[in-house]
Amino acid sequence: MHSDAVAVVLAAGSGSRVGADGNKAYLTLDGRSMLVWSLDTALRIPEVARTVLVFRQGESELARRTVARELPGAAVEFVEGGPTRHQSERNVLRHLSGDIESGAVDVILIHDAARPLADAGMFTTAITMARDVGGALPALPVTGLARVSGGDADPLTEDVVRVQTPQAFRARDVLEAYRCAERDGFEGTDTSSCVERYTDIRVRTFPGSAANLKVTYPGDVAVAHHLLTAQNRAAGSP
Template identity: 75%
Template sequence: MGAEAVGVVLAAGMGTRVGADGNKAYLPLDGRSMLVWSLDTLARVPEIARTVLVFRQGESELARTTVGRELANAAVEFVEGGPTRHASEYAMLRHLEADIEAGAVDAVVIHDAARPLADAAMFATALALAREFGGALPALPVNGLARVTERGVETVPGSLVRVQTPQAFRARELLDAYRRAERDGFEGTDTSSCIERYTDVAVRTFPGSAANLKVTYAGDIGIAHRLLRERNRSAGPR
């Protein structure tokens, strides 16, 4: 059997800005907890053989109960996260470490639970590009930016982008980068920042999607709920 890809959903973050009493990843959206939508999408990507859920410290029972109730037939591996995104990702990599070193896992696709609308094609594209080039992430152009100068308000030129998830990377380079970051005490803002600091991988971008909404503020909940309901009606029964 050849090397396999692993899909990872990060659900270890806080929910203060969205107004959640606990972890926003468990907010209900169209009949399911937010994190379950991403787990379900990963299960529909043939190229991804294993799925890992990184849960917040102290939420093991909540994570397992939620997935067991809402996605009963899914084979999900559970990993306790750390106090930061970087620490959670490193905990996930330590969980996969032996398989990465043995060559059984060749690529890792990492996704935020707060983006429940990413579709299967986006995961497959990220994975294919990562396997070919080493790393890949979706990005959207940011238009209409301006700055205030002594001459007044000016439009900002250039090609600024807004990065999304899923982000995918070859597993060996990813593990090596996080090991080196651990030795240096470095914590990246996202996965690609650690890859770019410690490897020669040129991370490729591909077109993101405006529908790949990140649920950050209270108003985002209603939007995500409506978009999921419309998408699921179009797709038919689950």
């Protein structure tokens, strides 16, 4: 049986820290809603057979209208998110559970709509590595950190990384992890934390990108807009 990868774009958060009146995923960056940049990237990747947008509760019409206007004709599935990131991920896994259990879906890729600059290469690398070893995520090294105790600072000598999305995992393993988490009442900070707690699959890192910023604060909006504009001009986009 042929198995497919599914790309999931999470857009069920809020805009409180970025200063948006509503959901920051709908902020306009270089002429498009932020979430549409990630959806468009996923839709262009040959390894991705299905693309799912997880929208915030009460925003079904807004999500569908935005995608229809900015990505006309695109094959996007819609799933209502939950009050937390973990619950949003659980909802989309329930949506896909039948196809995961049948083997029709072998890899789940999770990406934050707030990271509109992740390129196709990161998506492809995550999917390929997940198929090979079980799980994959982009990471950037973090330097200049110290552990403070009693006013004394000791430089950290161990390797520390900052993880990004897209993160990809073997579908059956991530589904089982979230079922175990629901049984135990556990909520992870991201997909990898739940997978690492409840499975023994290897989660490997690959080089992230400094340009793959997460739009979190007001200043990030201008930076993301500038980077997308420059990127699209270089690519010859209208």
